Amino acid sequence: MIVCSSEHVEMVVDIYESVDSVRDHDPDTEKEDADAERRLEAHHTGKGCFYFKSSFYCMSKETKSWEESRHDCSSRGADLVIINSREEQEFISQQLGGFEAWIGLSDRDREGEWKWVDGTPLTTEYWDSGQLGNTGDEDCAEIYYSDSNKVVWNDKKCSEKLHWICEKRLSQ
Ligand SMILES: [Ca+2]
Ligand SMILES: [Ca+2]
Numbered sequence: 212m213i214v215c216s217s218e219h220v221e222m223v224v225d226i227y228e229s230v231d232s233v234r235d236h237d238p239d240t241e242k243e244d245a246d247a248e249r250r251l252e253a254h255h256t257g258k259g260c261f262y263f264k265s266s267f268y269c270m271s272k273e274t275k276s277w278e279e280s281r282h283d284c285s286s287r288g289a290d291l292v293i294i295n296s297r298e299e300q301e302f303i304s305q306q307l308g309g310f311e312a313w314i315g316l317s318d319r320d321r322e323g324e325w326k327w328v329d330g331t332p333l334t335t336e337y338w339d340s341g342q343l344g345n346t347g348d349e350d351c352a353e354i355y356y357s358d359s360n361k362v363v364w365n366d367k368k369c370s371e372k373l374h375w376i377c378e379k380r381l382s383q
């Protein structure tokens with residue numbers, strides 16, 4: 212289990228800043244782009260956050276409400292993770308260990324209308340069908356290991372305190 216402890220906040224900020232510098236850079240060729248990504252990967256692998264395709268991720272060591280978790284990501288220039296593909300779902304699953312974590316998905320604006328934090332509607336979904344119920348006004352989504360040993364999503368009360376995963380995209 213890779214986590215970012217609070218002692219490593221400075222390191223995390225460094226990582227996000229270096230992502231910014233790479234993203235702002237406008238490489239002339241695809242090769243330069245690939246080189247930059249390889250350098251970042253070599254530099255950051257094993258330092259508490261993880262890198263997959265064109266994003267950096269960081270899993271919290273602390274637990275917070277969904278809103279506070281999102282604020283933590285924003286303060287680092289990132290946002291709660293948006294799961295765009297099966298590959299990303301599987302990658303996050305591998306990093307999760309036994310943890311439950313907030314993801315950047317909620318139906319807080321309108322009940323039953325799930326949206327990612329960047330405003331995009333839900334396309335690929337991995338709900339734990341037995342758990343998606345809005346029981347007691349559950350408007351935020353977590354990712355976790357279900358009883359059937361699959362990594363799925365559940366709607367949960369936004370005020371509950373969970374770990375969370377920030378994502379910073381390197382390119383669009
Ligand atoms: Ca993503
Ligand atoms: Ca709901």
Ligand SMILES: [Ca+2]
Nearest residue numbers: 342343344366
């Ligand atoms: Ca639920």
